[in-house]
Amino acid sequence: QKEVEQDPGPLSVPEGAIVSLNCTYSNSAFQYFMWYRQYSRKGPELLMYTYSSGNKEDGRFTAQVDKSSKYISLFIRDSQPSDSATYLCAMDAGNNRKLIWGLGTSLAVNP
Amino acid sequence: DAGVTQSPTHLIKTRGQQVTLRCSPKSGHDTVSWYQQALGQGPQFIFQYYEEEERQRGNFPDRFSGHQFPNYSSELNVNALLLGDSALYLCASSLREVWGTEAFFGQGTRLTVV
Numbered sequence: 001q002k003e004v005e006q007d008p009g010p011l012s013v014p015e016g017a018i019v020s021l022n023c024t025y026s027n028s029a030f031q032y033f034m035w036y037r038q039y040s041r042k043g044p045e046l047l048m049y050t051y052s053s054g055n056k057e058d059g060r061f062t063a064q065v066d067k068s069s070k071y072i073s074l075f076i077r078d079s080q081p082s083d084s085a086t087y088l089c090a091m092d093a094g095n096n097r098k099l100i101w102g103l104g105t106s107l108a109v110n111p
Numbered sequence: 112d113a114g115v116t117q118s119p120t121h122l123i124k125t126r127g128q129q130v131t132l133r134c135s136p137k138s139g140h141d142t143v144s145w146y147q148q149a150l151g152q153g154p155q156f157i158f159q160y161y162e163e164e165e166r167q168r169g170n171f172p173d174r175f176s177g178h179q180f181p182n183y184s185s186e187l188n189v190n191a192l193l194l195g196d197s198a199l200y201l202c203a204s205s206l207r208e209v210w211g212t213e214a215f216f217g218q219g220t221r222l223t224v225v
Contacts, residue, residue, distance in 0.1 A: 004153075006153070041199075043117075044154070044201070046213075046214065046216075088154075090153075098167050098169065099144075099146075099154070099203075099214065100156070101155075102153050103151070103152060104152075104153055
């Protein structure tokens with residue numbers, strides 16, 4: 001079993017839809033949870049991070065962490081064609097100082 | 112601020128050759144990590160450098176080695192290249208004390224081994 005599981009998709013939604021992206025993990029030591037966006041042939045770009053459990057909102061993006069279920073989510077409201085990219089979750093135990101990544105979910109937002 | 116810069120952007124090498132990839136971290140950052148991202152996969156941690164020493168290493172063979180210079184820039188060296196080494200190689204930089212929450216990535220070097 002991989003430490004971090006993420007459905008690779010692809011996910012295709014119409015413009016304006018609410019998008020839900022998810023990851024599950026098995027290592028209870030993870031404390032930092034990140035979402036990165038990666039456009040084709042580019043490096044990952046940090047979107048949001050959350051420490052421990054809870055919600056965090058930034059504009060159209062909301063990140064949720066449920067440590068009891070070992071489940072994290074990223075919601076995108078009012079999705080735009082420019083949101084079309086691969087979304088990767090990444091996690092860190094804090095003391096290991098290295099990120100463990102999901103496979104990434106490919107998202108296409110259609111005009 | 113130029114952010115994290117990597118060179119070259121693309122590279123084609125033959126099996127058995129050696130390659131050196133370079134990374135300049137974001138201004139003010141002192142920690143550099145290298146990742147390998149195969150097509151359709153998430154990045155895999157190779158190793159991390161801080162104060163010119165390798166501090167953490169992932170499950171990569173000794174063919175993968177690195178270096179960090181006093182100006183915090185870094186190199187990744189891969190010897191005896193295999194076809195399976197073809198991937199996007201990513202460099203990430205951060206401040207040691209805020210690692211994980213503030214890691215910035217370069218655009219990567221796409222290595223093709225033929």
